[in-house]
Amino acid sequence: MATRKRPLSPHLSVYKGQISSVVSVMQRITGGGLAVGLGFFVYWLGAAAYGPDAYATAQWFLTTWFGYLCLFGFSVSMYFHLCNGIRHLVWDIGWGFEIHQVTAGGIAVLAGTVILTAITWAVALAELGVL
Amino acid sequence: MTLRSALGPQPGSRRSSLGHARGLGSTGRGTEHWYWERLTALALVPLTIWFIVQLLSGVAADYDTMAGWLTVPGNMVLMVLLAFFYFWHAWIAVGVVIEDYVHHDATKIGGMIALKFACILFGAFSVVSIVLIGLGG
Numbered sequence: 001m002a003t004r005k006r007p008l009s010p011h012l013s014v015y016k017g018q019i020s021s022v023v024s025v026m027q028r029i030t031g032g033g034l035a036v037g038l039g040f041f042v043y044w045l046g047a048a049a050y051g052p053d054a055y056a057t058a059q060w061f062l063t064t065w066f067g068y069l070c071l072f073g074f075s076v077s078m079y080f081h082l083c084n085g086i087r088h089l090v091w092d093i094g095w096g097f098e099i100h101q102v103t104a105g106g107i108a109v110l111a112g113t114v115i116l117t118a119i120t121w122a123v124a125l126a127e128l129g130v131l
Numbered sequence: 132m133t134l135r136s137a138l139g140p141q142p143g144s145r146r147s148s149l150g151h152a153r154g155l156g157s158t159g160r161g162t163e164h165w166y167w168e169r170l171t172a173l174a175l176v177p178l179t180i181w182f183i184v185q186l187l188s189g190v191a192a193d194y195d196t197m198a199g200w201l202t203v204p205g206n207m208v209l210m211v212l213l214a215f216f217y218f219w220h221a222w223i224a225v226g227v228v229i230e231d232y233v234h235h236d237a238t239k240i241g242g243m244i245a246l247k248f249a250c251i252l253f254g255a256f257s258v259v260s261i262v263l264i265g266l267g268g
Contacts, residue, residue: 028228031224031225031228032225032228034221035221035224035225038217038218038221038253039253041214041217041257042253042256042257044191045214045256045257045260045261045264046256046257046260048194048197048198048260048264049259049260049261049263049264051194052194052195055193055194055197056194059193078179078183082175082176082179082180085172085175085176086176088169088172089169089172089173089176092169120183120187123187124186124187127187127189
């Protein structure tokens with residue numbers, strides 16, 4: 001079948017970002033982040049199963065600057081996906097479809113992500129003696 | 132699925148609304164896929180919050196602490212469930228992403244197969260690891 005370049009209909013890039021669409025796209029992106037994070041989860045469990053030496057290596061890796069960066073990304077993705085996932089479950093039982101509710105929910109998800117991530121890292125860094 | 136059934140219950144039909152809706156959709160499997168994505172999400176909400184609280188209370192601080200933590204039956208069971216539902220949710224949701232963005236058939240089918248095998252392999256590895264640690268290596 002011969003194919004030729006046809007004009008495409010306007011796609012995502014022509015639309016101005018809105019809280020509803022941006023949060024929706026971020027649900028997919030953070031979901032991807034959590035799929036990567038699943039690899040860290042498996043590595044951590046596997047290291048513990050292989051014994052104290054392997055566990056010490058995993059701990060060394062996770063406390064390098066790169067390890068911290070990965071864990072930070074993991075935690076942000078986790079909280080965003082968790083908060084927005086709850087928002088989706090609320091929609092699934094039929095609540096919150098008015099535009100002002102969708103907007104308020106999106107803002108609540110973003111605020112919740114920032115606050116929960118900040119609390120988590122404040123506690124974690126205090127325990128590690130960094131803060 | 133016939134066009135007739137897609138148009139909705141016919142006047143005088145004795146089928147229930149649920150009976151009519153079952154099996155609709157492009158794959159003929161109705162809302163099954165959608166339902167399990169939600170069910171696994173619902174399970175992951177409390178499991179994730181529990182896991183984060185546990186981590187912040189220092190259960191992963193060193194090998195002995197973590198191994199001791201997993202010898203508690205409740206902790207072991209919840210960790211197994213967390214791993215199980217985390218992989219199950221990824222199985223469904225990463226599959227949706229592959230179906231949406233991979234347009235080359237061979238790559239799409241290969242990706243879906245690789246995803247499912249990876250979830251089974253690493254999911255089994257996680258569960259076995261948790262149980263082994265809990266039972267004392």
